[in-house]
Amino acid sequence: MPTTPPRSRAAGSPPSVPEPRQTRSQVGLASMLQAGRELIEASGNLDDLSINDIVERAGTSIGAFYRRFDNKDAFFEVVQDRVMSEGLDYVREMLERDPVWRSSDASAIADAILAFYVLVFRRNRGLYHASLLRASQRKASWDAVKETNRQVLALFVPRLSTALIETRGTKSADVAACEFEVRASLQMATGMLVNIVLNDPGPLSLTSRRLRPWLQTQFRRSLLLPDA
Numbered sequence: 001m002p003t004t005p006p007r008s009r010a011a012g013s014p015p016s017v018p019e020p021r022q023t024r025s026q027v028g029l030a031s032m033l034q035a036g037r038e039l040i041e042a043s044g045n046l047d048d049l050s051i052n053d054i055v056e057r058a059g060t061s062i063g064a065f066y067r068r069f070d071n072k073d074a075f076f077e078v079v080q081d082r083v084m085s086e087g088l089d090y091v092r093e094m095l096e097r098d099p100v101w102r103s104s105d106a107s108a109i110a111d112a113i114l115a116f117y118v119l120v121f122r123r124n125r126g127l128y129h130a131s132l133l134r135a136s137q138r139k140a141s142w143d144a145v146k147e148t149n150r151q152v153l154a155l156f157v158p159r160l161s162t163a164l165i166e167t168r169g170t171k172s173a174d175v176a177a178c179e180f181e182v183r184a185s186l187q188m189a190t191g192m193l194v195n196i197v198l199n200d201p202g203p204l205s206l207t208s209r210r211l212r213p214w215l216q217t218q219f220r221r222s223l224l225l226p227d228a
């Protein structure tokens with residue numbers, strides 16, 4: 001009996017797969033998810049991925065795959081959800097670990113936010129590309145990325161907005177306007193990253209050394225912060 005969630009799950013509701021009780025099954029599931037993650041990242045297109053490729057790379061079997069997943073789509077959703085969850089955990093750890101997030105230096109916080117987004121898009125280019133392609137087929141795969149980003153913004157935006165207000169010496173009543181400014185500026189920056197993932201139009205690409213500093217400069221300028 002399939003253990004994956006039904007396809008009609010609500011948007012934003014993460015897919016899940018029960019953790020097997022036996023150690024061997026746990027290892028097999030972990031191997032399949034890791035193999036799928038690597039293959040999706042390499043191809044950037046779920047249509048190019050076969051279940052045979054997944055189980056061969058993972059050292060498992062077709063039967064083991066279908067005991068856990070209905071099909072490739074269900075498998076992809078679980079892989080994507082795990083990547084999104086790991087990304088959120090990384091953000092929370094980063095906010096606790098790095099002193100820049102506890103500072104009032106708006107420029108440094110702005111640079112750190114853009115550095116994070118560039119890093120994430122570089123690490124997940126294939127996954128994002130595959131997700132965007134599926135979304136173009138009226139599948140809600142990009143919803144998981146949007147929901148994760150909504151949670152990330154809820155962590156980033158207040159910190160940067162507070163630092164901006166302090167830098168500018170404006171009144172606390174301007175918080176809503178400042179948060180809108182931050183969100184709109186980030187929307188432009190992340191929109192460019194999405195465009196690069198889909199089209200790679202140039203002159204900047206995800207592998208370009210100029211990408212991060214260029215985006216950081218544009219983000220600072222849109223927030224009326226001085227260039228580095």
